[in-house]
Amino acid sequence: MTPDGAADEASGERWALALSAIDILVAAGNAIGGILLRARPGPVRDAWADALAMVVPTRRLPANADSEALDGGLDLTATLASGKPVHRAGILADAAGKILVVPMAERLNVALAARLATAIDEGCPPLLLFDEGDPDNPDRERVPQGLADRLAIHIDLNSVRLDMAALVAGEAPPPPLAMLAEPGAIASDPETALAVGAAALGIASIRAPIMAVRVARAHARADERPDDIEQLREADMAAAGALVLGPRATRLPPPPPDEEAPPPPEEQPPEEPPAEEPPPPPPSDDTTGDDQEQPEPPPIDPTDMILDAAQTALPPGLLDALAASTISKAPKASGSSGAKQKSITSGRPAGVRPGMPGRGARLALIETIKTAAPWQRIRPVRDDGRLAIRVEDLRIRRFIAQTQSTTIFAVDASGSAAFARLAEAKGAVELLLAEAYVKRAEVALVAFRGLEAVLALPPTRSLPRAKRELAGLAGGGGTPIASGLDLARRVAEGEKGRGRSPLVVVLTDGRANVGGGDGISPQEAALASARAYRASGIAAVFIDCSPRPRPQGAELAAAMGARLVTLPRVDAQAVVAAVKAASQGAI
Amino acid sequence: MASARIPFPFTAIVGQAEMKQALLLAAVEPRLGGVMVFGDRGTGKSTAVRALAGLLPPMKVVPGCRYFCAPDDRNPCIEGCRDRAGKRSEEASVPFVDLPLGATEDRVVGSLDLERALATGEKRFEPGLLAKANRGFLYIDEINLLEDHLVDLLLDVAVSGTNVVEREGLSIRHPARFILVGSGNPEEGELRPQLLDRFGLSVDVRTPTDMGDRIEIVKRCDRFDRDPAAFVAEFQGSEQATLEAIAKARKLLPKVQVVDEMLLLGAQLCSAVGADGLRGELTLLRAARAQAALAGKKDVKPHHVAEVATMALRHRLRRNVLDDTGSTSRIARAIAELIPA
Numbered sequence: 001m002t003p004d005g006a007a008d009e010a011s012g013e014r015w016a017l018a019l020s021a022i023d024i025l026v027a028a029g030n031a032i033g034g035i036l037l038r039a040r041p042g043p044v045r046d047a048w049a050d051a052l053a054m055v056v057p058t059r060r061l062p063a064n065a066d067s068e069a070l071d072g073g074l075d076l077t078a079t080l081a082s083g084k085p086v087h088r089a090g091i092l093a094d095a096a097g098k099i100l101v102v103p104m105a106e107r108l109n110v111a112l113a114a115r116l117a118t119a120i121d122e123g124c125p126p127l128l129l130f131d132e133g134d135p136d137n138p139d140r141e142r143v144p145q146g147l148a149d150r151l152a153i154h155i156d157l158n159s160v161r162l163d164m165a166a167l168v169a170g171e172a173p174p175p176p177l178a179m180l181a182e183p184g185a186i187a188s189d190p191e192t193a194l195a196v197g198a199a200a201l202g203i204a205s206i207r208a209p210i211m212a213v214r215v216a217r218a219h220a221r222a223d224e225r226p227d228d229i230e231q232l233r234e235a236d237m238a239a240a241g242a243l244v245l246g247p248r249a250t251r252l253p254p255p256p257p258d259e260e261a262p263p264p265p266e267e268q269p270p271e272e273p274p275a276e277e278p279p280p281p282p283p284s285d286d287t288t289g290d291d292q293e294q295p296e297p298p299p300i301d302p303t304d305m306i307l308d309a310a311q312t313a314l315p316p317g318l319l320d321a322l323a324a325s326t327i328s329k330a331p332k333a334s335g336s337s338g339a340k341q342k343s344i345t346s347g348r349p350a351g352v353r354p355g356m357p358g359r360g361a362r363l364a365l366i367e368t369i370k371t372a373a374p375w376q377r378i379r380p381v382r383d384d385g386r387l388a389i390r391v392e393d394l395r396i397r398r399f400i401a402q403t404q405s406t407t408i409f410a411v412d413a414s415g416s417a418a419f420a421r422l423a424e425a426k427g428a429v430e431l432l433l434a435e436a437y438v439k440r441a442e443v444a445l446v447a448f449r450g451l452e453a454v455l456a457l458p459p460t461r462s463l464p465r466a467k468r469e470l471a472g473l474a475g476g477g478g479t480p481i482a483s484g485l486d487l488a489r490r491v492a493e494g495e496k497g498r499g500r501s502p503l504v505v506v507l508t509d510g511r512a513n514v515g516g517g518d519g520i521s522p523q524e525a526a527l528a529s530a531r532a533y534r535a536s537g538i539a540a541v542f543i544d545c546s547p548r549p550r551p552q553g554a555e556l557a558a559a560m561g562a563r564l565v566t567l568p569r570v571d572a573q574a575v576v577a578a579v580k581a582a583s584q585g586a587i
Numbered sequence: 588m589a590s591a592r593i594p595f596p597f598t599a600i601v602g603q604a605e606m607k608q609a610l611l612l613a614a615v616e617p618r619l620g621g622v623m624v625f626g627d628r629g630t631g632k633s634t635a636v637r638a639l640a641g642l643l644p645p646m647k648v649v650p651g652c653r654y655f656c657a658p659d660d661r662n663p664c665i666e667g668c669r670d671r672a673g674k675r676s677e678e679a680s681v682p683f684v685d686l687p688l689g690a691t692e693d694r695v696v697g698s699l700d701l702e703r704a705l706a707t708g709e710k711r712f713e714p715g716l717l718a719k720a721n722r723g724f725l726y727i728d729e730i731n732l733l734e735d736h737l738v739d740l741l742l743d744v745a746v747s748g749t750n751v752v753e754r755e756g757l758s759i760r761h762p763a764r765f766i767l768v769g770s771g772n773p774e775e776g777e778l779r780p781q782l783l784d785r786f787g788l789s790v791d792v793r794t795p796t797d798m799g800d801r802i803e804i805v806k807r808c809d810r811f812d813r814d815p816a817a818f819v820a821e822f823q824g825s826e827q828a829t830l831e832a833i834a835k836a837r838k839l840l841p842k843v844q845v846v847d848e849m850l851l852l853g854a855q856l857c858s859a860v861g862a863d864g865l866r867g868e869l870t871l872l873r874a875a876r877a878q879a880a881l882a883g884k885k886d887v888k889p890h891h892v893a894e895v896a897t898m899a900l901r902h903r904l905r906r907n908v909l910d911d912t913g914s915t916s917r918i919a920r921a922i923a924e925l926i927p928a
Contacts, residue, residue: 031812110732114688118728121633146729146772149628191809195802204794205629206801210808217813370699374710464773 028218246310427572448484509546510553626792640683682723
């Protein structure tokens with residue numbers, strides 16, 4: 001299937017690693033929280049899930065589950081039938097002894113994710129999260145970080161290719177390579193090694209090395225070595241490195257200076273303060289201290305081995321990106337802000353009112369029964385002993401539609417004149433954000449300059465994050481208006497998909513000089529993009545900030561269907577005022 | 588991070604001195620108004636708060652009271668628990684309630700007891716989490732992600748100390764005095780200043796960067812995982828000492844004197860850093876008293892004020908959006924000017 005043998009081999013290793021995670025999960029139970037599996041639905045993931053199901057029973061979390069479904073409550077059907085309160089166990093209780101599978105974890109809403117995170121802390125069943133996001137899309141939704149961080153093992157199956165013919169024929173998935181066969185030498189001071197390894201890979205969370213130790217211990221138990229399982233061996237450490245530390249890495253470890261016996265302090269990340277460096281114990285000292293009784297090969301310093309293992313676990317492409325340090329921002333940007341309001345509800349529940357269900361109105365069952373309950377004594381007893389519910393008891397749910405908004409600034413950051421504009425746009429973003437917490441509004445910033453537009457600030461309502469991202473944003477170069485409008489529209493459409501109401505604010509002088517091609521001028525391309533924007537039906541404000549407004553700006557605004565504001569001297573307060581006027585207080 | 592059965596010992600937490608200190612102060616002086624913990628993921632926030640709950644000395648309650656009324660409380664209980672129980676009292680551990688993010692208003696406020704209503708047709712109030720937290724701790728992880736209407740509700744109750752329920756034909760008010768402990772990551776969204784101001788103390792926790800600390804944390808967690816009982820036993824002594832220190836400080840607290848110079852100092856400090864409102868000064872002095880009591884002193888000295896000023900004021904400064912100077916450094920500057928070391 002795969003074009004070359006090397007890729008095949010890497011794929012095989014990855015697959016073996018993924019399978020070994022199953023044994024570890026079974027051995028460790030909820031101590032390691034569970035597994036986050038990044039894979040799109042497909043035969044590879046199914047084969048992995050089948051392998052898991054062979055070992056341990058699973059329970060799937062329904063897509064519409066809410067906190068109540070997790071914790072259980074009154075079983076209304078049974079209660080009504082019997083006339084006595086009947087309690088129903090929640091999914092968490094029901095999944096005891098099983099593994100709780102959460103499909104589409106990247107779309108999990110924040111509240112549910114938080115409940116699951118608490119459940120892990122309380123010792124509930126281990127979780128298996130399927131992150132089905134598109135790995136190639138940097139703006140994809142992500143699993144809420146608080147939850148992902150609590151799951152020890154992260155696996156990426158997106159790049160794994162298996163023999164399709166065999167899978168289609170229904171053959172068993174290929175067995176794991178001889179991964180567990182060779183436990184290797186005993187690792188000296190494994191906790192230190194994993195803590196140092198985590199730091200070298202730029203992992204800030206202290207939970208990662210703690211989890212890594214647990215995974216290593218589980219790996220040792222899963223191996224069923226006849227001798228002392230209290231000792232961690234090379235293979236255990238490698239598994240912990242590959243399954244826990246590698247996927248969380250934010251940078252490559254500094255290369256060891258020499259092949260043989262690199263002293264562990266060299267592995268320290270460069271930005272660690274060199275002062276009062278607590279030297280991880282030199283291997284030679286520990287040799288005599290801990291492991292005298294072992295007649296086997298001398299203990300090794302496991303940090304290097306962990307780092308090696310961690311690097312093999314990195315998905316292809318990520319390694320290059322790490323080396324080039326281009327994604328240093330990306331993992332941070334994956335904070336759950338992006339995934340905050342993913343579940344599109346019809347609005348915030350606003351209580352119930354009497355009324356007939358149907359035509360979109362949903363019955364509020366509990367409230368209906370609550371209303372009927374006090375009357376049961378006076379109403380004639382029904383023959384079947386059930387609750388007597390009358391029409392006037394019926395209650396329906398009410399929702400208040402969300403009025404949360406996202407303001408997307410599309411700022412022309414080209415050339416030197418635009419430099420001031422950019423600064424003012426940054427100021428406007430911060431000013432709006434400073435007020436945003438009251439109305440739960442979010443702000444995003446698209447900057448276009450040079451050859452194309454970039455999403456400088458993904459939608460957020462976090463001021464510290466906005467400040468950080470904005471600080472690094474520079475100006476200068478050409479004016480690719482078409483690209484800017486297209487990106488702004490895509491972001492706006494994404495926000496609309498999240499159930500928010502987007503508003504795009506364009507700050508430009510309206511004179512495009514980049515874009516188009518094949519006989520289409522940049523300005524024509526910009527107009528085409530503007531018309532495409534209009535088709536999306538999303539509200540927009542066009543701020544023409546050229547010193548002497550010319551017709552191009554008005555043309556673009558008209559094509560976009562945007563409200564035109566001319567502000568020859570841009571300042572942050574004026575921008576905010578214009579935006580507020582345009583949105584009529586929605587933000 | 589640990590399993591629910593045996594909490595991780597409070598004194599076994601490595602580093603995070605400020606957070607531990609703030610929690611101890613809140614335990615000594617419940618009127619401080621709670622603690623807000625800001626910080627990155629995986630810094631032991633939840634672990635510390637849960638550990639503190641396991642450490643506190645038990646309190647006296649009226650037997651069978653669903654609101655944990657104190658036997659010597661003068662306010663009448665809505666269920667008349669003292670009339671039924673007479674002079675009897677019993678000890679109960681300090682309640683610790685974890686408010687889940689997805690909690691419904693029903694569960695927080697309390698609602699009609701559905702079981703009773705169905706079984707006997709009786710209209711009875713089923714206390715919610717607010718009642719369960721009375722005289723104890725209410726912990727909200729990721730409070731900045733909590734739904735707005737719940738935040739408003741919590742604010743109201745936390746300030747008034749009373750939960751007023753007007754729903755489903757019930758009309759009830761019951762005491763709900765609790766220490767609010769919130770935690771959150773500012774990267775994931777801001778907390779409204781009105782809510783922030785209600786918290787007495789606020790601390791910033793950072794991921795430990797010291798390699799020695801990190802290694803020690805990993806080792807302690809590993810030891811705790813493998814044999815929780817032995818690990819807890821190892822810290823029995825220091826846990827006991829902390830518990831006694833809290834109990835002693837609580838006894839000493841009413842006797843701690845605050846001289847007028849300290850009041851002046853507090854006022855000067857608050858105006859120097861530009862803290863909004865009077866709540867800052869009140870909290871500052873209460874925290875300083877608690878700090879003195881914890882140290883076993885009967886007088887509040889300037890260094891007590893200095894020690895708690897950052898956590899009492901950090902979250903009350905009027906923030907200029909376009910100014911990046913951290914609140915912490917502004918307070919540190921004011922302390923350095925006003926309180927000679």
